[in-house]
Amino acid sequence: MRTPGVGFLAVSAALASYSVRLPAQSLEGGAVRCKGEVISRIEVSARPPLEIAGSKYQQRVARLVTDLHATTNPSIISRFLVLRPGMKCTEQRRLESERILRTQPYIADATVTAYPDDAGGVYLAVMTVDETSLIIGGGASGQTPYVRAFRLGEANFMGEAMSVVGNWRYSENFRDTWSARIRDYQFAGRPYQVSIEGARRDLGGEWAFEASHPFLSDLQRYSWRTTAGSRDGYRSFIRPDAEPLAIRLKRSHADGGGVVRIGRPGRLALVGASVSYERELPEPFATSLGPGPTEPDTSDVLLNRYQRLGTARINALAGLRDVSFMRVKGFEALEGSQDVRKGVELATLFGRGIDAFGASEHDDFVSANLYVGVGSPAAFGAVEILTEGRRDGDTKQWDGLLASGRAATYFKPTERQTLLTSVEWSAGWRQRIPFQLTFADRDGGPRGYADSWLAGGRRVVVRLEDRVLVGRIKQFASVGVAPFVDAGKLWAGDVPFGVDSKLSVSVGVGLLAALPPRSQRPWRLDLAIPVNPEDGARWRVIVTSRNFTRMFWKEPGDVQRNRERSVPTSIFNWP
Structure with missing residues (x-):
């Protein structure tokens, strides 16, 4: 029997052949490996986060x-x-279908199982368990107004793979902040993603749009992306023993491009091109943003320090990939599964400035992303490095140099315990727009240093954590504990008000809970205590709920915000 051709994730009239219902109670034989049998039908069982038997209260x-x-x-x-x-059913496509489903942020776990049918073929039983989709959060104070922030949204609105989130934050000196974001993970029934977001900040505002066909699998032939956005706001500079200063910065960007696959899945190359536009307009002077009206500051350190730039580029995109995916448990979740990459990836971009869109900068731009991962479900190690830089066409000097990365190991002496070691580094040189690395950054600094006044141009942070799964609370949730130690150091570099810090250390313990038990997005309640709090740091209680199973390295915000807006971090994970 000839198998009809099919494009990756194509939605066609053949979907009418799917049988969307609960799997039969009596299975037609045991599960089997796919060996080229013809698929007769596909049964889909989508389940809510909790299905509990037991007492009436539960x-x-x-x-x-x-x-x-x-x-x-x-x-x-x-x-x-x-x-x-x-x-024809193959193990490669069956396992890849499972992995694609598990990468969706609204799905906690997924299995695709083959069973023999009565005609010598197989049928597939697809089972998914949803993440808890309600998004709610806020902030409070002991003084009026008692409510200082509020967040409300749905990560899977109406079960249609759409995230809708709104935020409000009180501002004591300026207007309140309002923001909203909508992302559709399957736009118009296709594997396209569309994102729209906007915000009215206390000072300034922003908007952004993105449409893409992300590179979800090695089985697909092509990927494309287009973006546009603009932001008007202030970049703050921390100063030792003084109030922060800020520089107003306006940025706008747009780009469009795509890549095609060359080679077989697992060992392939991606090649393509894009056109991008970037505009950066920093003010030549600093501003004091204390209580009352904003006032220009006469500090010589920031006067005429940053350059205005408008550039349009044609970019060549190229990448090499030799990876396989390994399913593991308990790396970034308590019990939840995730798929980690084993092998090597290298993604590159080479851009050349052109006369277009009102821009005339003849610069060169280069960025690269390297990933290497090795190991087993019991012991795994990986490293990821991101770099970018620009060469001015007139002066022939390099500027806008950024580098960051992470090296980490995961060791599981038992099923219930994970020892995590991580080294993270970030650095910037000759930045064209306002830039500082701090310990106060949520993702970049040691825990407990959110109020630290330390800043510099280079930063290294080491994290050690011993995560232990304690057990389950009935069938509602998994719980665990995680004692940790963080240590970081800053070097002044060439940034304003930078310092060479001593080693800053914090210790603490985290309480973890996952709802449902297989959730990839656990809740954490961390108590972090700085060992040397004289740098402005103090003990803190931190509550978070984040999903790190879909990425190895989440770049800190104080680095990511200085990257070119129109350049993808990696062509392998557009968007």
Whole structure:
């Protein structure tokens, strides 16, 4: 029987052949490995975060959570599969379908299992468990107004793979901040992503738009992306024993491009091109943003320090990939599964300035992203490095140099314990726009140093953590503990008000909870205590809920915000 051709993740009339219902109670034989059998049907079971048997109280709680949650539409799940009725079933496509489903931020776990049918073929049973999709948060104070911030949203609105989030934050000296973001992970029933966001900040505002066909799998042939956005705001500079200063910065950007695959899945190259536009307008003087009206500052350190830039470029995109995916448990989640990359990836971009869109800078731009991962589910190590820089066409000097990276090991002496070691570094040289690295950055500094006044141009942070799964609370959640030690150091570099710091250390313990138990997005309650609090640091209680299973390295905000807006970090994970 000839297998009909199919494009990766294509949505066609053949979807009508899917049987979207709960799997049969009596399975037609045991599970089998796919060996080229024809797929007769696909059965999809999309489940809510909690399905609890037991006491009436437990069932009422589970029912309440389920009533507040819209389970993912089975047709959404079907469209992410790279198998369909009438195709030959292969282990590669079965496992890849599982992995693609697990990478979706609204799905906690997914399995795709093959069973023999009565006609000598197989049918597929697809089962997914949703993440808890309600997004809610806020901030409070002991003084009026008692409520200082509020966040509300849905990570899987109406079960249609759409994230909708709104935020409000009180400002004591200026206007309140309002922001909203909408992202559709399957726009118009296709594997396209569309994101729209906007904000009215206390000073300034921003908007951004992005549409893309992200590179979700080595099985697809092409990927494309287009973006546009603008931001008007202030960049603050921390100063020792003095109030911060700020420089107003306006930025706008746009780009469009794509890549095609050359080679077989697992060992391939991506090549392509893009056109980009970038405009940066820093003010030539600093501003004091204390209580009352904003006032220009006469500090010589920041006077005429940063350059205005308008550039349009044609960019060549190229990447090499020799990786396989390994399913592991308990690396970045308590019990949840994630798929880590084993092998090597290298993504590069080479850009050349052109006369277009009102820009006339004839500069050269280069960026690169290198990843290497090796190991097993019991012991794994990886390193990722990101760099970029610009060469001025007139002076022939390099500027805007940025580098960051992470090296980490995961060691599991038992199923319930994970020893995590991580070294993270960031650096910038000759920045064209306002730039400082601090210990106060949420992702960049040691925990407990959010109020630190230390800043510099280069930063290294070492993190040690012993994460232990304690057990489950009934069928509601998994719980764990994680004692940790963070240590960091800053070097002044060439940034304003930079210092060479001594080693700054914090110790603490975290309480972790995952709801549902297999969630990839655990909640953390960390108590962090600085060992040397004289630098402005103090003990803090930190509450977070974040998903790190989809990425190895989340670049700190004080580095990421200085990168070129129109340049993708890696062509392998557009967007």
